[in-house]
Amino acid sequence: SLSQSGIKLGSASSEDHIGKKKNHTEEACVTQIQEELRETRDKYLRALAEVENMRERTVKQINDAKMFAIQNFSKDIIAVADILEKATESVPQQELNSATNQHFKSLYEGLKLTESQLQKVFSAHGLQKIYPINEKFDPNFHEALFQVVNGDKPDGSIAQVSKAGYLLHGRTLRPAMPDATYNPSIVYTNKLNEFGLATELNVALTSAAFLHFF
Numbered sequence: 001s002l003s004q005s006g007i008k009l010g011s012a013s014s015e016d017h018i019g020k021k022k023n024h025t026e027e028a029c030v031t032q033i034q035e036e037l038r039e040t041r042d043k044y045l046r047a048l049a050e051v052e053n054m055r056e057r058t059v060k061q062i063n064d065a066k067m068f069a070i071q072n073f074s075k076d077i078i079a080v081a082d083i084l085e086k087a088t089e090s091v092p093q094q095e096l097n098s099a100t101n102q103h104f105k106s107l108y109e110g111l112k113l114t115e116s117q118l119q120k121v122f123s124a125h126g127l128q129k130i131y132p133i134n135e136k137f138d139p140n141f142h143e144a145l146f147q148v149v150n151g152d153k154p155d156g157s158i159a160q161v162s163k164a165g166y167l168l169h170g171r172t173l174r175p176a177m178p179d180a181t182y183n184p185s186i187v188y189t190n191k192l193n194e195f196g197l198a199t200e201l202n203v204a205l206t207s208a209a210f211l212h213f214f
Helices: 004-069 071-089 092-097 102-124 184-194 196-214
Strands: 125-131 146-149 157-164 165-169 172-175 175-184
Touching: 071 102, 071 125, 071 165, 071 172, 092 102, 102 125
Parallel strands: 146 175
Antiparallel strands: 125 165, 157 175, 165 172
C-alpha cells in the first residue's frame, strides 16, 4: 500500500509539473500572438497613413496643375496689358480736354474700358496686378531696377514703379520692377545706433549750434 501511495504521489507530482509546463507554453504562445497582432496593427495603421498622405499629395498636385496650367499663357497676356497701360498713360491730358478731338477721346475711353475689362478677366482667373508704390521693398515680389536717393521717404521704400508685377493664385508670376529709395540720413543714424553713438552725436551737434548762435 505504501508503494502504491508513493506511485500515486509521484504520478500526481509529474502531472502537476506537466500541467504547469503546458500553461507556461500556452501563456508564451498567447503573448507571442498578442505581440504579432500589435505589430500587424501598427503596420496596418502606418500603411493607412501613408496611403492618405499619398492621396493628399496627389490631390494637391492635381489642383496645382489645374491652377497653374495657364501660367505660360498668363505671362504672354500680361504683355498685352502692359501695352494697353503704356498707350493710355502716354495720352496728353490737354488732348483729352480739347473739344476738337472727340474721336480721339472716344478712342482713349475705349482703350481704358478694354484695360479695365482685361483686369476683371485676370482677377476671375486668379491673376492679380501689384503696383507697390510707397510700399516697403520686398524681394519676394519686387525686383529693383535702380536705387534713388530720397531724404523724404523711409529707406528701402518704393519711390516709383517702372513696370507692374503680377501674382497667379498668390504666387509671383512676374515681380514688380520699382525704384527703391535710399535715405542716407536714416542709414547713417542706424549705423551710429549700432555703435551707441547717435545720442552723443546729437548732443554734440546741439552744443555746436548753441555756441555758434552766441
